[in-house]
Amino acid sequence: MKKPCHMQARGRIQGLRKPLIIAVLGAGNGGQAMAGWLASRGCEVRLTDLFPNYLAPLRRLKAIELSGAVQAEGRVTVCRDPAGCVRGADMIILATAAPGHKRLVARMAPGLTDGQVLLATPGYFSSLTVPVYLKALGYKPRLVCAEAESLIYTCRSAEPGKVAVYFVKKKMGIGVQPQSEARRVLEMIRPFYPQMVDEGHSFKVALDNVNYALHPAILLFNAGWVEAARGNWIFYKEGVTPSVIRAVEGLDAERLALGSAAGLRLTPVYKLLKKFYRVPGANHLLSLLQRNPAYQNIQAPPVLDYRYFTEDVCYGLVPMAALSRKLGLAAPVMDSIIRLASLLLGRDLGRAGLRLSDMGLESLGRKELIRTLTGQA
Amino acid sequence: MKKPCHMQARGRIQGLRKPLIIAVLGAGNGGQAMAGWLASRGCEVRLTDLFPNYLAPLRRLKAIELSGAVQAEGRVTVCRDPAGCVRGADMIILATAAPGHKRLVARMAPGLTDGQVLLATPGYFSSLTVPVYLKALGYKPRLVCAEAESLIYTCRSAEPGKVAVYFVKKKMGIGVQPQSEARRVLEMIRPFYPQMVDEGHSFKVALDNVNYALHPAILLFNAGWVEAARGNWIFYKEGVTPSVIRAVEGLDAERLALGSAAGLRLTPVYKLLKKFYRVPGANHLLSLLQRNPAYQNIQAPPVLDYRYFTEDVCYGLVPMAALSRKLGLAAPVMDSIIRLASLLLGRDLGRAGLRLSDMGLESLGRKELIRTLTGQA
Known part of the structure; x- marks a missing residue:
């Protein structure tokens, strides 16, 4: 062979x-x-x-x-x-x-x-x-x-x-x-x-990063459980429920809208996961996350001050929210998650996160921004 | 005797x-x-x-x-x-x-x-x-x-x-x-x-209602756990953690600010609980909630579509957020909790909640509002 x-x-x-x-x-x-x-x-x-x-x-x-x-x-x-x-x-x-x-x-x-x-x-x-x-x-x-x-x-x-x-x-x-x-x-x-x-x-x-699309929301809606049990439970299998999925999808809609505003056709989180993983019989986001064999050993983080917030809020949701504003879009779900995660950790993750100036985009207008990001006008 | x-x-x-x-x-x-x-x-x-x-x-x-x-x-x-x-x-x-x-x-x-x-x-x-x-x-x-x-x-x-x-x-x-x-x-x-x-x-x-001050935030930050375990855990004893307390206090600060803007000296949630309950040795909000003997049998709700959201968000946080806006105050924590609880339940709790018109306050200006509410000018 x-x-x-x-x-x-x-x-x-x-x-x-x-x-x-x-x-x-x-x-x-x-x-x-x-x-x-x-x-x-x-x-x-x-x-x-x-x-x-x-x-x-x-x-x-x-x-x-x-x-x-x-x-x-x-x-x-x-x-x-x-x-x-x-x-x-x-x-x-x-x-x-x-x-x-x-x-x-x-x-x-x-x-x-x-x-x-x-x-x-x-x-x-x-x-x-x-x-x-x-x-x-x-x-x-x-x-x-x-x-x-x-x-x-x-x-x-x-x-x-x-x-x-x-x-x-x-x-x-x-x-x-x-x-x-x-x-x-x-x-x-x-x-x-x-x-x-x-x-x-x-x-x-x-x-198109599933980390921002999943980690912050799932952690936020299980914050008490993480601290109460020091993360001694299975993150996706147990922490993802029908209501949490609704929130994840609400957040994902804002990410997709940001892509559209920039002229990019982003991939919904469901399709990204479908592309990455093999989960027999899973035909919606909930089952894809709960039943993914690759996730069966992924424990919840032991503390909230963890990269699911410090990386994925600060370097994912924060720049996405800033870019949304720059493109004239409201992103209330992103804003709410940033706000409440900050409150949980006792520090402003918005200020600690990636700024438009870190991406060289702070002084660009809307059209210039889109051209810079995507090569389109 | x-x-x-x-x-x-x-x-x-x-x-x-x-x-x-x-x-x-x-x-x-x-x-x-x-x-x-x-x-x-x-x-x-x-x-x-x-x-x-x-x-x-x-x-x-x-x-x-x-x-x-x-x-x-x-x-x-x-x-x-x-x-x-x-x-x-x-x-x-x-x-x-x-x-x-x-x-x-x-x-x-x-x-x-x-x-x-x-x-x-x-x-x-x-x-x-x-x-x-x-x-x-x-x-x-x-x-x-x-x-x-x-x-x-x-x-x-x-x-x-x-x-x-x-x-x-x-x-x-x-x-x-x-x-x-x-x-x-x-x-x-x-x-x-x-x-x-x-x-x-x-x-x-x-x-000065501890229900709004506690229920929505604690439920929100344990939403996944409620659904995963069908509420089979002790609500205050287990669901309240140091980070959840930070969020509760952030929310309470907005409630107190609303009171101040209306010329009212509200009572912090800690003091309300101290007044209501007898919790030997508890000298901060966390221990007061975790160790309150009266709370040791209070289970988490079995579902999220429960009065902790449908009553305390809709008839507590929603009117407080509207009154804050009317008095020129930002209430981002209230807004974020309303937004995310709505997302979890799949319906707009802001629209389902108490409106200023339900309180006869919709057409009042700031000063008139304060006078109506408190008898002060």
Whole structure:
């Protein structure tokens, strides 16, 4: 039997001899999983993180091991210095939570060079923010910025170097900026992740993020339960109910309206999940979430001060609400969730979140904004 | 040992011979408890309800029995017709949920006469709404409208005619409109409820309602849990957590600001609860709610479509948000809770709720509004 294409590749772009050099930024669940897999396929993988205490135990290990839906083991080079980590890399994978993007960009900036590919997974508007962050620091490398709709793996790492992979998403959209580079990026990554496909505008892909669409609302409507039981229950299976679904759909309608106002046809959260997962017999959002086999081990967070709020409200709902306002749309559900999540945490997540100026969009008018985001007028 | 004053009274206003005739409207937890107690103290008690199926089993019983914090048994007359029920009554106690007020007023209107006392417990702005409802139907009896801060009992009736009383509130404010009648109302009710004291403006008392201050927020932040477990957990003990308290306090700040804007010094929810309950060692809102012995058996509602939303959002937060707007105040927490609770239930609770026109306030300017509500300029 012939091996599938990505099994043959083993880290070499077809036609090239040299293994691909990949810098993975972020040694959490997703970063470890991607680093381990890419290394197992023959890439030269370097791994770094903003937090040295994530790196120390990995440095002592020989390899990162994936188990569950993927069985693989790959040896990675652990780097303390993000600039050194990215220097000379063909591709930089940003797999850290969005609140760390700005600091990580500052740390890696000295190592960047023109033409390097930065793939953020998921994107969190990084194709807009990273160039702004770099420019503010006086760096102007011409990066190719790609955003993925989500993380390719649904996984959790309970101990350093070991990742339990519950599922590998079936299909995953990528948006590349500039779009003329999309083919090159896809050719580079598809040998290892043939599920990744060109989804067009990076801004569309940034908006088609199921994390913002799901995490904040589900957490908000179960906030008491999270604290009362310290998250000792199954997040999607138990925390998602018919009423919570109505709220999720109300929120999703505002996201889709924002896309429409910008001339983009976004994908409803139901369809994104259908694309990612395999849930036999699930024909609506509720059953898709409750019965997704990949979600059966995902516990609720142990506390509310967790990335479902600090990342997905601050770097998802906050910029979406600001963009909605800029495009003349009311977004009362987004506003309400931001407001109440802020109240729960005792700090203003609106102010802590991504600003239009972080995306270089603060001074644009409506038409200019749309053109900048989507290339349309 | 001399009996306390209210034990001597046995249904007679001191100096009068005739027992007090009391019509209790609402045969739920609170209505049954008050009817049973007042009858046990010698009042002539009539009981009615909008829903005949609440009345049928009571009609077959000889008496209503209170157990727990109060041991009493009283025989009441069950009436099908609210107009007949209130005819000739010295005092009418409105103990039905606020969404039933308008229909109940329409049903009792033909039986009302000048000078009758209507005590709503809790008030839900009834001293404003009842005259408006009556006038719209062509009735103009000069009622004395009194509002209580809360229900005197913390109780639940699991079967008709039997009420488990967890606690009798230690002290309870009453607001009477017109205020010149406050003394007469208190003299009438204090023989049976010496805890009731004159709190001044009925509008102040309507705003000092712990139900709005607690129920909607606690339910909202535990909505998923309510549906997932069908309410099979203890509402205040488990559903109230440090973060939920922050949200409750954020909401309460808006309520207090509304009071201030109207020239009223409202009571913070913490102080209201301190006044009502006895919770040894509880010195902040969280412990007061979690450890209140009276709350240890109060389960979460089995569904979200429950009076904690349908009464306390619609007849509490909705009019408070409208009044805030009218007085030039932003009330983003109220607005957010109304919005998200509506989304959860799949219908607009803002539109279903009490309007300024229901309170006769829609056409007033700011100063006129304040004067109408509080007698101040």
